[in-house]
Amino acid sequence: MKIVLVGYRATGKSTVGRLLAAKLKIPFWDTDLLVEESLGVPIKEIVALHGWEFFRAREKEALQKLVNEAAGVIATGGGIVLASENMDSLKLMGVVFWLDAPLADIVDRLQNDPQTDARRPQFTDGNLVQETVDVLRERIPLYEKAADFKVYIGGKSAEQVAEEILGIGKEEKFKNPFRGK
Numbered sequence: 001m002k003i004v005l006v007g008y009r010a011t012g013k014s015t016v017g018r019l020l021a022a023k024l025k026i027p028f029w030d031t032d033l034l035v036e037e038s039l040g041v042p043i044k045e046i047v048a049l050h051g052w053e054f055f056r057a058r059e060k061e062a063l064q065k066l067v068n069e070a071a072g073v074i075a076t077g078g079g080i081v082l083a084s085e086n087m088d089s090l091k092l093m094g095v096v097f098w099l100d101a102p103l104a105d106i107v108d109r110l111q112n113d114p115q116t117d118a119r120r121p122q123f124t125d126g127n128l129v130q131e132t133v134d135v136l137r138e139r140i141p142l143y144e145k146a147a148d149f150k151v152y153i154g155g156k157s158a159e160q161v162a163e164e165i166l167g168i169g170k171e172e173k174f175k176n177p178f179r180g181k
Contacts, residue, residue, distance in 0.1 A: 001071055001093075001094045001095065002066070002069070002071060002072050002073065002074055002093045002094030002095075003017075003020055003024075003072075003073045003074070003094055003095055003097065003165065003169075004073075004074045004076065004090050004093060004094050004095065004096045004097065005017050005073070005074065005075045005076060005096075005097050005099055006076050006078075006080065006081060006090070006096055006097070006098050006099070006143055006146050006147060007078065007098050007099035007100060007101070007143060008078045008101065008106055008132075008135070008136060008139065008143075009077075009078040009106070009110065010101075010106050010109035010110045010113060011078075011099040011100070011101045011106065011109075011153060012099055012101075012153060012158050012161060013030075013075035013076065013099055014030050014032075014033075014075045015158040016075075016099065016158050016161045016162050016165070017030065017073045017074070017075035018073075018075075019158055019159060019162040020073045020162050020165060020166070021072065021073040023162065023166065024071075024073070024166075026071045026072050026073060027069070027070075027071075027072035027073070028072065028073045028074075028075070029066055029069075029072060029073070029074050029075070030074075030075045031059055031062045031063055031066075031074065031075070031076050031077050031080060032059075032075075032077045034062035034065070035055065035058045035059055035062050035077075038058065038061075038062070039058065043055060043077075046058070056079065056082065056083065059077055059079070059080060059086075060083060060085065060086055063076070063080065063086055063089055063090075064089065066093065067089060067092070067093060074093070074094075076090070078139070079139070081139060081142035081143060081145075081146050082139075082142065087142070087145065087146050090146055091146070095148050095149070095169070096146050096147050096148045096149075097147060097148070097149050097150075097151050097165055097168075098143045098144070098146065098147035098149070098150045098151065099151055099153050099161065100143070100150050100151065100152050100153065101152075101153045101154055102154045103129075103132060103133065103136065105153075105154055106132055106136075107128060107129055107132055110128060110132070111128065149165075149168055151164055151165060151168075
């Protein structure tokens with residue numbers, strides 16, 4: 001079984017995922033990095049050259065490659081929930097945690113993250129705040145539908161979020177790779 005992290009961009013999925021994988025001594029995969037590695041260029045370039053539809057198809061392929069892997073932690077791209085097939089795969093693979101952050105935190109992280117300009121393509125031609133509001137309006141119901149558990153990350157460090165996820169795993173009655181650890 002796998003721990004799957006979903007949520008909007010800049011909510012810490014990769015950082016928290018790496019922490020969880022290290023604590024549990026299991027593999028870590030990041031679907032965005034898998035796509036970039038397979039094509040040899042950043043997502044921003046992939047989208048500029050081929051469009052969002054092409055990227056989403058590569059994202060789906062990356063996710064499907066992880067279906068048969070043993071226990072591990074998967075950090076997904078923020079838009080992975082846009083395809084119902086992806087949502088089905090996520091549910092079958094493991095326990096899905098939605099990392100939910102306040103709008104102000106997301107915008108602040110995106111504005112202050114040097115990776116934003118280099119790797120993250122904008123979804124619209126609008127300003128970052130309005131774009132984030134509009135995209136979240138569409139995606140929040142999808143994150144809710146995909147998630148087994150919602151983890152609010154506002155005001156928490158990545159370490160605190162990882163510990164909260166581990167705590168949920170120990171308390172819940174689902175089969176999981178981290179019970180009792």
